[in-house]
Amino acid sequence: MIASAYSVAFEGVEARLVEVQCAVQGGAAAFTLVGMADKAVSESRERVRSALQSLSIALPNRRITINLAPADLPKEGSHFDLPIALALLAAIDILPRDEVARVLALGELSLDGRLLPVAGALPAALAAAEEECALLCPSASGAEAAWVGATEVIAAASLAEVVRHFTGQAVLTPPRPGEIRPCTAAPDLRGVKGQERAKRALEIAAAGRHHLMMTGTPGSGKSMLAARLPGLLPGMSPAEALETSMIHSLAGLLTGGGISRSRPFRTPHHTASMAAMSGGGRGAKPGEISLAHNGVLFLDELPEFSRQVLEVLRQPIETGEVTVARANAHIRYPSRFQLVAAANPCRCGYLTDPSRACARVPVCGAEYLGRISGPLMDRIDLRIEMPPVAFTDLDLPANGESSAVVAARVKAARDVQAERLGAEGQTNADLSCESLERFASPDAGGRALIGVLADRMGLSARGYHRLLRVARSIADLEGSDALRRNHIAEAASYRLSPGALG
Numbered sequence: 298m299i300a301s302a303y304s305v306a307f308e309g310v311e312a313r314l315v316e317v318q319c320a321v322q323g324g325a326a327a328f329t330l331v332g333m334a335d336k337a338v339s340e341s342r343e344r345v346r347s348a349l350q351s352l353s354i355a356l357p358n359r360r361i362t363i364n365l366a367p368a369d370l371p372k373e374g375s376h377f378d379l380p381i382a383l384a385l386l387a388a389i390d391i392l393p394r395d396e397v398a399r400v401l402a403l404g405e406l407s408l409d410g411r412l413l414p415v416a417g418a419l420p421a422a423l424a425a426a427e428e429e430c431a432l433l434c435p436s437a438s439g440a441e442a443a444w445v446g447a448t449e450v451i452a453a454a455s456l457a458e459v460v461r462h463f464t465g466q467a468v469l470t471p472p473r474p475g476e477i478r479p480c481t482a483a484p485d486l487r488g489v490k491g492q493e494r495a496k497r498a499l500e501i502a503a504a505g506r507h508h509l510m511m512t513g514t515p516g517s518g519k520s521m522l523a524a525r526l527p528g529l530l531p532g533m534s535p536a537e538a539l540e541t542s543m544i545h546s547l548a549g550l551l552t553g554g555g556i557s558r559s560r561p562f563r564t565p566h567h568t569a570s571m572a573a574m575s576g577g578g579r580g581a582k583p584g585e586i587s588l589a590h591n592g593v594l595f596l597d598e599l600p601e602f603s604r605q606v607l608e609v610l611r612q613p614i615e616t617g618e619v620t621v622a623r624a625n626a627h628i629r630y631p632s633r634f635q636l637v638a639a640a641n642p643c644r645c646g647y648l649t650d651p652s653r654a655c656a657r658v659p660v661c662g663a664e665y666l667g668r669i670s671g672p673l674m675d676r677i678d679l680r681i682e683m684p685p686v687a688f689t690d691l692d693l694p695a696n697g698e699s700s701a702v703v704a705a706r707v708k709a710a711r712d713v714q715a716e717r718l719g720a721e722g723q724t725n726a727d728l729s730c731e732s733l734e735r736f737a738s739p740d741a742g743g744r745a746l747i748g749v750l751a752d753r754m755g756l757s758a759r760g761y762h763r764l765l766r767v768a769r770s771i772a773d774l775e776g777s778d779a780l781r782r783n784h785i786a787e788a789a790s791y792r793l794s795p796g797a798l799g
Contacts, residue, residue, distance in 0.1 A: 300387035312424035319384035332365030379404035439472030440554020475554025483528030505725035505770030513683030561592030742782035
């Protein structure tokens with residue numbers, strides 16, 4: 298007696314089809330599981346055995362073999378419990394084999410037969426839609442999977458409900474998609490007093506999705522400004538929200554099956570390991586730079602991060618994806634994030650204050666910011682130095698533009714960029730070299746200024762292109778089709794900051 302059920306194995310955000318084959322044959326009683334399974338999958342035998350006993354179903358006194366095909370694909374996670382149970386029930390003729398073979402299943406079994414939620418229901422539902430079959434999952438994962446409207450979703454609370462559904466005793470009602478969570482309200486930009494140049498840089502960064510670094514003494518408002526960036530960004534498009542939610546689903550971060558249109562804002566601590574940042578560990582889960590996909594990655598105290606962790610950022614900044622290399626596989630995650638970094642000018646933080654700086658000035662500042670490599674700094678478009686805020690500014694009532702006013706300008710600039718590039722979600726940060734020649738070619742005055750700046754600043758080819766991208770964003774905020782000398786000058790001023798790498 299041989300029967301099959303189907304599930305998936307996750308390789309990054311890709312869900313690969315796995316056939317769960319069950320053979321019940323003569324011989325000494327045994328329950329064997331093969332097919333490159335990890336510890337969690339191997340332990341499925343005991344969970345399945347106990348769950349079946351809770352339904353008063355006794356395993357036959359024969360040799361039971363479970364094969365997870367293809368055999369050379371690593372299988373990780375407890376979500377194989379449910380398809381193993383289905384294949385076994387079909388093999389002993391409790392469930393109809395043809396019905397079981399038409400669903401893709403995932404779910405963890407408790408010892409009493411309850412189905413526990415698992416990570417990855419959203420990408421699994423997409424895989425089921427591609428295979429033109431239904432998805433069977435725990436009821437707690439049903440709202441998440443139901444977002445993929447192209448496939449039928451069957452959500453059950455227990456193995457007993459699954460048996461009753463397939464035998465026609467009580468057909469399960471399809472779940473509804475979880476609610477779209479409203480965009481999280483970010484602090485208002487009006488709450489930041491002073492720092493007008495930094496606010497301007499933040500607006501430019503939001504308009505073109507440019508990377509930003511703020512250097513300044515403790516308490517100058519770096520973290521305050523970073524926290525207000527999400528309030529300036531437009532909400533994610535449906536495609537972006539689905540793509541981001543797939544990554545969060547694999548990480549088990551989706552709650553209640555709801556999908557948010559707010560852009561992610563990730564703030565890892567400077568003690569984060571390389572695996573925590575880039576992804577890896579057990580199951581090669583996505584790291585912080587992938588969880589920030591289509592959103593913001595804020596790294597406070599940037600020089601305090603280890604050198605290896607910082608160098609991990611270089612590839613995804615350029616390519617928009619990160620590769621997690623393992624012994625038996627290379628797993629890719631999308632990592633199109635906007636980097637916002639903050640740093641003190643030196644370890645004590647008061648390099649520019651003669652009354653408070655240490656005796657090692659200016660060597661301490663050069664050594665401290667020197668922990669950030671030149672190639673990484675070259676990838677940061679905007680660098681600003683933030684002076685301390687005077688008490689007279691703090692004593693004044695809140696003034697300046699609100700986040701809503703600035704966000705309206707940012708959205709208008711992004712709409713122009715999307716129309717120019719012919720793709721929703723595309724920004725000036727995504728302009729290729731060919732697109733720069735077409736859309737960011739400066740006028741005569743701008744070209745003359747670039748010639749002077751290139752020698753003075755020692756611009757690399759990457760730095761030159763990033764300068765043009767920032768200038769294009771400044772022009773878009775102004776509503777100008779032409780790229781003029783003043784746009785180039787302002788963009789260059791954000792790469793001349795003495796606080797950024799000296």
